[in-house]
Amino acid sequence: MRDLATLPKAHLHLHFTGSMRVATLRDLAHEQGIRLPESLLDHDPLRVPADERGWFRFQRSYDAARAVVRSEAAMRRVLREAVEDDGAEGSRRLEIQIDPTSYAPFVGGLTPALEIVLDEARAASAATGVSVGVVVACSRMRHPLEARTLARLAARYAGDAPGEVVGFGLSNDERRGRTSEFAPAFGIAARAGLASVPHGGELLGADHVRVVLAELAPRRLGHGVRASEDPRLLEAIASAGVACEVCPASNVSLGVYADVASVPLRTLLDAGVRVALGADDPLLFLSRLVDQYEAARTEHGLDDAALAGLARSSIAASLAPQPDRSRWLAEVDAWLATPAPDGLDASSSYIRGELALPGVRARREGTSSSSGDRQLGG
Numbered sequence: 001m002r003d004l005a006t007l008p009k010a011h012l013h014l015h016f017t018g019s020m021r022v023a024t025l026r027d028l029a030h031e032q033g034i035r036l037p038e039s040l041l042d043h044d045p046l047r048v049p050a051d052e053r054g055w056f057r058f059q060r061s062y063d064a065a066r067a068v069v070r071s072e073a074a075m076r077r078v079l080r081e082a083v084e085d086d087g088a089e090g091s092r093r094l095e096i097q098i099d100p101t102s103y104a105p106f107v108g109g110l111t112p113a114l115e116i117v118l119d120e121a122r123a124a125s126a127a128t129g130v131s132v133g134v135v136v137a138c139s140r141m142r143h144p145l146e147a148r149t150l151a152r153l154a155a156r157y158a159g160d161a162p163g164e165v166v167g168f169g170l171s172n173d174e175r176r177g178r179t180s181e182f183a184p185a186f187g188i189a190a191r192a193g194l195a196s197v198p199h200g201g202e203l204l205g206a207d208h209v210r211v212v213l214a215e216l217a218p219r220r221l222g223h224g225v226r227a228s229e230d231p232r233l234l235e236a237i238a239s240a241g242v243a244c245e246v247c248p249a250s251n252v253s254l255g256v257y258a259d260v261a262s263v264p265l266r267t268l269l270d271a272g273v274r275v276a277l278g279a280d281d282p283l284l285f286l287s288r289l290v291d292q293y294e295a296a297r298t299e300h301g302l303d304d305a306a307l308a309g310l311a312r313s314s315i316a317a318s319l320a321p322q323p324d325r326s327r328w329l330a331e332v333d334a335w336l337a338t339p340a341p342d343g344l345d346a347s348s349s350y351i352r353g354e355l356a357l358p359g360v361r362a363r364r365e366g367t368s369s370s371s372g373d374r375q376l377g378g
Contacts (some may be wrong), residue, residue: 002111002340004293007339008331010093010314011086011278011289012197013222013245016117017066018281019082019096025283028068028077040064047335061284065201070106075113076120083132084123089290092328095198096121097135097169098148101142110153114165122163123304131320135197137169138185140177147185155192166319170198170220174208183215195219195319197340201244203255206230209237218242218319220276226250228264231271243317248295249287250280269306276314306335 029036040061069075079096086094100113102129107113114136121132136154149214157165168189170182186196198213199222209227211217213236218311224244227233237244249264257263268275279285287295295304296310315328 001297002335002338004297004307005290005309007087007090007113007293007311008092008315008328009090009289009293009311009337010095010276010318010319010320010328011089011091012095012243012276012314013084013247013278013280013287014086014094015281016078016082016096016098017062017069017102017258018063018283019024019085020069020078020283021081021085022283024077024081025065025068027104028070028074032068032070036068036069037061037064037143060283065283066102069103071099072112072116074109074118075103075107079117080124080127083121083128086289087128087130088287089291091130092331093131093133093324095133095135095166097137097320099137099139099171100153101139101146101150104198109134110149114153118157118165119164125162131324132161133162133164133166133319135167135169136165137171138182140170140172140174143180144177144185147182148188151185151188151192152192152310154189158192158194160319160321167195167197167219170216171222172199174199174201174203174219174292178210178253179206179211180216180336190217197222197245199223202224202251202254205231213237213242215242219319220245223247223251224273225264225268227257228267228271232274234268234271238274242276243274243276243313244259244302245278247278247280248292248299249282253285256331259299260295263299265296274313274316274317275310277294277310304336304340310331311335318371 045293052237069078082096083094098117100110103113105111107116117134125132136150138150151168151196154165154168160166168186190196196216196218197220198212198216201209201221202223202225205226206229209224210233220243222245225246227237246265248260249258251263252260277296279287279289279292282288293307297307312329315325318325
């Protein structure tokens, strides 16, 4: 088996706060004199009983983590480290999602908050070689008029180069807000050339996915796994070329599925749906991008050719310029053409005896489960 950390790929579903390293969380909390809940620092989301998993447990932890990011320096550190970590896992492209609203009070407003992220994204791209695009996301927990404000802000920085806004998203609890009320904001973003990349189909089922498709015309769906409950819907998604950003660790940690093997990855693939694996919020789910690929290998039985296919899908679904995508796709072909080493891949977290998902032990110890440092939705 080939080393999945060297497989060229794109990471299309990563939230800003949720990308933070555990060590950074501790450092920033110490600097601010903030006492973090023990549940944020010493927990294994996959060992929480299935009937106790869910959104509200996640949201409390997310809010606690976000509260430590209170300065420009902190924002830059979180972004830079996220890019470094993705680069260590073979990512050629990272499209990181942020709602600047929560950080605006500490840096002078929405515009400075977004500009800090974009500026650091450009710098990190140059320093690491990972191309970084930014998705501005509005929240279902806020008024739809605020979404329009964010869409207008995002439109001012639209582009496909590193450090530019490439898409507009809708995140947070899918059960809150009326999707149709956010459509005007997505219209503003679309007129500026931004891709529609809302969440849908994780906490709610196929009917909700249909609403998101009809109202927001997505190019990609954040999650989308619940579409598997309706074969005709899957067929429509595949025919429309809508990609699903599938985040297995998130699905299990939030109680959507009992275990990683139950995530309907193969159902989506068999239906012809374009899938891009994502880590979502590794700070909280204790599992990064390579861990999702390793789970696809060990829990779903995907061989290296199929895993390379997932990497190709992620690159093709990215919002990077076509010349970049073509180059990265060729690198995937080169990875697959390289003979696999004899026996098992020694870099695999599973082979080192770590718990599934593989990032759990490494994240608890503050180390990496592949090359590079590791790090618990903005």
